Amino acid sequence: MDRFVSTFINKIDAKGRVSIPAPFRAVLERDGYAGGIYCYPSLGAPALDAGGERLAKKIDGLLAGLPDYSDERDELSVALYGDVQVLGIDGDGRIVLPESLRAHAGISGQVAFVGLGDKFQIWSPDAFEERRRRAREKVRDHKKLLGAADRDE
Amino acid sequence: MDRFVSTFINKIDAKGRVSIPAPFRAVLERDGYAGGIYCYPSLGAPALDAGGERLAKKIDGLLAGLPDYSDERDELSVALYGDVQVLGIDGDGRIVLPESLRAHAGISGQVAFVGLGDKFQIWSPDAFEERRRRAREKVRDHKKLLGAADRDE
DNA sequence: TAAAAAACCATGAGATCCCATGATTGCCCG
DNA sequence: CGGGCAATCATGGGATCTCATGGTTTTTTA
Numbered sequence: 001m002d003r004f005v006s007t008f009i010n011k012i013d014a015k016g017r018v019s020i021p022a023p024f025r026a027v028l029e030r031d032g033y034a035g036g037i038y039c040y041p042s043l044g045a046p047a048l049d050a051g052g053e054r055l056a057k058k059i060d061g062l063l064a065g066l067p068d069y070s071d072e073r074d075e076l077s078v079a080l081y082g083d084v085q086v087l088g089i090d091g092d093g094r095i096v097l098p099e100s101l102r103a104h105a106g107i108s109g110q111v112a113f114v115g116l117g118d119k120f121q122i123w124s125p126d127a128f129e130e131r132r133r134r135a136r137e138k139v140r141d142h143k144k145l146l147g148a149a150d151r152d153e
Numbered sequence: 154m155d156r157f158v159s160t161f162i163n164k165i166d167a168k169g170r171v172s173i174p175a176p177f178r179a180v181l182e183r184d185g186y187a188g189g190i191y192c193y194p195s196l197g198a199p200a201l202d203a204g205g206e207r208l209a210k211k212i213d214g215l216l217a218g219l220p221d222y223s224d225e226r227d228e229l230s231v232a233l234y235g236d237v238q239v240l241g242i243d244g245d246g247r248i249v250l251p252e253s254l255r256a257h258a259g260i261s262g263q264v265a266f267v268g269l270g271d272k273f274q275i276w277s278p279d280a281f282e283e284r285r286r287r288a289r290e291k292v293r294d295h296k297k298l299l300g301a302a303d304r305d306e
Numbered sequence: 307t308a309a310a311a312a313a314c315c316a317t318g319a320g321a322t323c324c325c326a327t328g329a330t331t332g333c334c335c336g
Numbered sequence: 337c338g339g340g341c342a343a344t345c346a347t348g349g350g351a352t353c354t355c356a357t358g359g360t361t362t363t364t365t366a
Binding site for chain 2: 344345346347348349
Binding site: 003004005 | 224233236238
């Protein structure tokens with residue numbers, strides 16, 4: 001298994017530490033672990049995007065298409081790299097979420113880790129429950145559009 | 154034989170473990186076993202969908218068309234990957250059904266494994282019996298409409 | 307030197323592994 | 337033809353290991 005799958009809820013302790021779910025850690029290691037995970041505010045949601053080397057490469061890939069020294073590239077670089085933080089993983093598999101990131105996601109107390117394949121997101125459990133509900137509806141619609149390729153109803 | 158067929162009923166023990174029917178295990182192995190089965194709540198039924206690598210690839214396929222880093226993709230990913238659980242298979246061919254999944258399917262005590270070809274479903278035996286009954290009626294109606302000979306029972 | 311960050315250690319609950327049992331089935335040999 | 341014999345499988349229980357979590361100590365740095 002080499003992608004981030006499923007959802008886990010963990011606690012933040014008094015020092016702001018959270019355990020990364022063990023299955024995610026396994027993926028990160030396979031992914032080429034380089035001292036920490038990349039984490040930044042999601043653009044379209046009150047959550048954080050996070051991942052390992054693969055995620056970093058993907059961001060590079062998006063920039064690679066643009067000419068060096070173009071304004072467009074500079075802007076995108078800022079948008080993509082500007083808010084990225086590298087969060088170190090301690091010996092017990094935990095990271096510390098800085099206040100700025102926590103604020104963006106409205107996190108306090110508990111954290112939901114949500115696997116999205118190539119990356120994962122970090123949510124406040126409450127906000128995530130709401131988003132999950134909407135996402136499910138969307139998938140249902142999607143299936144209808146696809147014409148019951150997958151008919152389990 | 155490389156697809157899931159027929160129905161089996163097994164018990165859940167005190168630890169929440171259930172044996173996967175041996176024929177299904179055989180299919181899973183042929184399917185490229187990667188440490189566990191993929192399992193998630195069915196969208197339209199009080200049941201669980203489950204399968205091996207083939208099922209995982211199918212999910213990938215649904216996302217393949219969408220651009221990276223689009224909100225659209227993230228949203229679908231939440232429902233497609235976020236709801237999936239990877240259930241490890243122990244040395245005796247058993248999985249543990251987490252409480253959240255059991256709740257969705259109304260499972261306790263016994264479990265029905267229902268083969269659906271590429272994947273299989275996990276039901277509470279009662280709920281499944283009910284659904285099967287209705288499915289038969291539906292088939293009968295179809296046959297009448299098609300003017301086919303109704304030769305079962 | 308005080309405060310923050312990182313490394314280290316401890317613990318309990320839950321998950322995983324391993325072995326035992328019993329029932330069923332298919333097979334071999336008398 | 338019939339009687340076991342061996343193999344397969346579902347199930348149960350105990351031992352072990354992992355992991356999340358909390359706390360303490362050491363190191364860094366401001």
